Amino acid sequence: MQLRLLIARAQLRFTLFHELHHLMRGWVVYGGAPRTSFMDGVVSEGLATVFERDVGGRETPWVTTLKMSGAH
Numbered sequence: 001m002q003l004r005l006l007i008a009r010a011q012l013r014f015t016l017f018h019e020l021h022h023l024m025r026g027w028v029v030y031g032g033a034p035r036t037s038f039m040d041g042v043v044s045e046g047l048a049t050v051f052e053r054d055v056g057g058r059e060t061p062w063v064t065t066l067k068m069s070g071a072h
Helices: 002-030 038-056
Strands: none
16 A cells, blocks of 8 residues: 555656646636647647656656757
């Protein structure tokens, strides 16, 4: 039981960052209305995942930073 609690606590923090971003962006950008297209959903998930990474400090295998050739 203790292991489950530790996992839940560790994941809950990141999930809250991710979902908070959805809530804030939804109200600010869409006025609380649902997204209207598949690509809106894709962009929203990407932004929420980056917010979760940058603010919450979570590194995930499905998010990588693209390095452009010649970029400094």
